[in-house]
Amino acid sequence: MSGTLYGTGNNVARANVILPHAEKVSSHQEFLPGSEQFWLVYSEPTPSNIRFILSCTEGPLGKYPLFIVPVAPIRLTPELLQDPMEAFCEALLNEVDFRRQRVFSVFSVEPVAKAFASAWEKIAEIRCIDEPYYDAFFSMCTPETLVRDGPQSTDGEIELRLAVSQDAVKISTLCQEFAEYFGMSAPPFFLSDKQASEEARLLIENGQVWVYEIKEGGGETDIASIVAATRQSDTVAAITKVYTPEKWQRKGRAERLVRRVCRELLKTHEQVVLYVDAKNTGAQRLYNRVGFRDLCGETPEHWLEIGFDRGEVEVGHW
Structure with missing residues (x-):
């Protein structure tokens, strides 16, 4: 992406990392008292010409990373990114009651994440960690790209459905396993039993988690994928x-559930987006079979989460 014109194309899809939370906070003022919810914009040459939006927010499980989204066509070279990223750093440090330990990581398209990390390391004097917490490609599925049918299941009696309250214990366990297995490649993002339980409860209450339920030979049911x-x-x-325990892997169950979820989401949305680990070629092939495509054509859009010295920051979660 460095040196290429970024921001042409679907900025609504890119903004998904901050927009839904912003809408939730703006429509539910009870989120505001006592919580950290603010956004910064960088504009040039006029205030109406916004180039970047930075969010510094928190959710039910803790504080989120800083998210930075480019929203106007701009070449993402180190030279052009230095001024806006340094301006963000200065604005954060000048924010009333803001503590530099709050910035435990930044997530953005690769050149932006690197430019901010470099600027923050210099200005806030907190070292960034060499190995990214998350290294991912951004992709999108639409009604036109969705592959609606795939290989049939050989599992016998199954049900692909929204989770209900009776699933809470199993989903809590799977959320915890997901955090341990993927964990953004770093122990700070593991979930405690309490956090996993709370995450499962919120996912179920908000209708945000689907399950692949399978009946085993003895008549017992299990959740094979979420x-x-x-x-x-x-x-x-x-x-x-997206998580499938080792016991249920390599039988196409995650693919079938992802396809079902996409069909449901695309009834009410124009696009479904996701980030997939840049090193996980198996997951990339799975999403491709469902109908996910690179946002910018043949070149995958690369996003990084870069962390800062865990001895000096207060780690959050997302």
């Missing part, structure tokens, strides 16, 4: 968690 979609605006929904 798919969560937690960021939804009027036109875009994001799949944010």
Whole structure:
């Protein structure tokens, strides 16, 4: 992406990382008292010409990383990114009651994440961690790209459905396993029993998690896979968690559930987006078979979460 013109194309899809939460906070003022919810914009040459939006917010499980979204066509070179990222750093440090330990990581398209991390390291004097917490490609599925039918299940009696309260214990366990297995490649993002239980409760109450339920030979049922979609605006929904325990892997169950979830989400949204680990070629092939495509054509859009020295920051969660 460095040196290429970024911001041409679907900015609504890119903004999904911050927009649904912004809409939730603006329509539910009870989120505001005592919580950290603010956004910064960088504009040039006039205030109406916004180039970047930075969000510094928190959710039920803790404080989110800083999210930065480019919203206007701009070449993402280190030289052009230095001024806006340094301006963001200065604005954050000048914010009333803001503490530099709050910035435990930043997530954005690769050149932006690197430019901010470099600027924050210099200005806030907190070292960034060499290995990214998350290294991912951004992709999108639409009604036109969705592959609606795939291989049939050989599992016998199954049900693909929204989760209900009776699933809470199993989903809590799977959320915890997901965090341990993927964990953004870093222990700070593991879930405690209490956090996993709370996440499962919220996912179920908000109708944001689907399950692949299978009946085993002895008549007992189990959840073979889960798919969560937690960021939804009027036109875009994001799949944010896909997990299949080792026992149930390699039989196409996650693919069938992702396809079912996409069919449901695309009834009310124009696009479904997700981030997929850049090193997980198996997951990339799975999403491709369902109908996910790179946002910018043949070149995958690369996003990074870069963390900062865990000895100096207060780690959050997302």
